[in-house]
Amino acid sequence: MEPELRAKIGIPEDHRVEQTNTTWKQKSGRDTDTYWYDEFNAxxxxxxKYIVEDSTSMYPPFGRTVTWSKE
Incomplete structure (x- = not known):
């Protein structure tokens, strides 16, 4: 998990994060990667558990949106 996203979500430094799954799809001019993460304490x-969607426009200006939700 990117350090910026980890900070935005508020995961403590002493917690471990493991990626458990990844999917990729293209739809309506967007390229979307979906990641599943598990957070473990010390x-x-x-x-x-978190689901993170990283979506990028395939056309200029190539905007990027990262959203997350907690399961």
Whole structure:
């Protein structure tokens, strides 16, 4: 997970994040990558799951949008 996104979500530095799945699709002029992450605390316990969508326009001006949700 990118450090900027980790900070935006508010995941503590001592927590570990593991990517569990990835998908990619193109639709309506957008290229969208979807990532699933599990967050573990310092003791190794699962504390949260996240879905992150990273969408980029395939046409100028090539805007990018990153959204996330907590499961």
């Amino acid at each position: 003791a190794g316990e699962l504390v949260a």
